Amino acid sequence: MLIQLTDNCTNQELDNIQTGLKNISYKGNVVETRNAKYLICNGKKEIDIRLFGNMPGVKDIHIVEDDNKLVSRKWRVEDTVITCNDGVEISRKDLTIVMGPCSIEDEEQVVKTVDFLKENGIKFMRGGIFKPRSSPYAFRGLGIEGLKFFSRICRENGIKVVSEVMQVSQIEEMYEYIDVYQVGTRNAQNFNLLDALGEVDKPVLLKRGMSSTIQEFLASAEYIFSNGNENIILCERGVRTFEKAYRNTMDINAIPYLHDKSHLPVFADPSHAVGIRDYVEQIALSSVMAGADGVLIEIHEVPQKAASDGAQTLDFYQAKRAINRLRETAELRKRIMV
Numbered sequence: 234m235l236i237q238l239t240d241n242c243t244n245q246e247l248d249n250i251q252t253g254l255k256n257i258s259y260k261g262n263v264v265e266t267r268n269a270k271y272l273i274c275n276g277k278k279e280i281d282i283r284l285f286g287n288m289p290g291v292k293d294i295h296i297v298e299d300d301n302k303l304v305s306r307k308w309r310v311e312d313t314v315i316t317c318n319d320g321v322e323i324s325r326k327d328l329t330i331v332m333g334p335c336s337i338e339d340e341e342q343v344v345k346t347v348d349f350l351k352e353n354g355i356k357f358m359r360g361g362i363f364k365p366r367s368s369p370y371a372f373r374g375l376g377i378e379g380l381k382f383f384s385r386i387c388r389e390n391g392i393k394v395v396s397e398v399m400q401v402s403q404i405e406e407m408y409e410y411i412d413v414y415q416v417g418t419r420n421a422q423n424f425n426l427l428d429a430l431g432e433v434d435k436p437v438l439l440k441r442g443m444s445s446t447i448q449e450f451l452a453s454a455e456y457i458f459s460n461g462n463e464n465i466i467l468c469e470r471g472v473r474t475f476e477k478a479y480r481n482t483m484d485i486n487a488i489p490y491l492h493d494k495s496h497l498p499v500f501a502d503p504s505h506a507v508g509i510r511d512y513v514e515q516i517a518l519s520s521v522m523a524g525a526d527g528v529l530i531e532i533h534e535v536p537q538k539a540a541s542d543g544a545q546t547l548d549f550y551q552a553k554r555a556i557n558r559l560r561e562t563a564e565l566r567k568r569i570m571v
């Protein structure tokens with residue numbers, strides 16, 4: 234059960250509700266986000282919500298059997314719309330395209346990418362400056378100095394910055410330069426990091442852990458939400474399976490399923506899902522047909538020279554073609570899936 238408390242719910246009113254819960258062997262956890270105050274109630278018995286519905290301090294009450302209650306659509310039927318600081322929205326209405334290199338390399342690369350994005354009406358640039366690499370000897374990113382010029386060039390051009398945060402201490406370091414924090418697959422169950430991201434007032438793009446079930450993926454989002462941040466984007470980026478022919482296996486099923494189960498926006502990352510440049514566009518288009526609200530795609534002027542993930546990176550010509558086809562596919566979907 235999920236109880237939304239009134240904005241001016243008093244301590245006495247909250248105590249009374251908690252006592253009522255204790256009497257039926259339920260436990261209530263208070264969650265306060267930037268938008269509202271909730272009581273997440275867990276217990277075994279079936280209950281009659283009328284017991285609580287009329288109590289002072291209760292604004293709304295829902296039976297949510299899902300383990301992950303705050304991210305569940307059983308409670309919030311409307312899709313969550315994420316509004317960035319200057320009014321740019323991430324929502325079901327328009328497809329969000331996020332493009333950029335796997336790693337930020339130098340200023341010239343950022344300038345060229347930003348020019349390309351602007352020419353094509355793309356509002357979000359991705360780029361890693363803290364890179365989680367499978368080998369400690371691989372390029373591990375430029376760090377905060379890279380983020381500073383990445384952010385400056387993007388802001389001069391009205392582009393939003395998306396970059397991965399790997400540990401709690403980096404959240405504050407990155408804060409003034411970032412628009413969307415990305416949590417990578419390897420940190421999708423770093424619960425201390427998720428807790429801390431719950432405390433910030435900027436959106437979080439949460440990738441699915443490479444071996445996370447949907448339930449675990451939603452639980453990761455619930456960590457962020459229950460710590461106060463409702464602005465979360467779920468991003469399917471492929472999971473590890475027995476198949477070795479490509480980098481990961483894109484779980485296309487996850488896209489409509491997550492939409493059904495959760496009110497949060499759902500993105501797809503075809504680059505890391507398939508890991509092979511020639512298939513990225515097709516997987517991206519398929520994701521849009523499956524209902525993705527956004528796609529995250531790696532691009533580079535010369536992918537062969539990229540510091541990381543070159544094999545799955547599109548050049549600008551391929552990226553432009555993908556953008557056009559993605560937009561057409563989004564329109565087609567709107568027309569046929571009414």
Ligand code: PEP
Nearest residue numbers: 335417418419440470505
């Ligand atoms: C990335 O986006 O470059 C990245 C490392 O992604 P993932 O965490 O999905 O592997």
Ligand code: MN
Nearest residue numbers: 335531541542
């Ligand atoms: Mn990458």
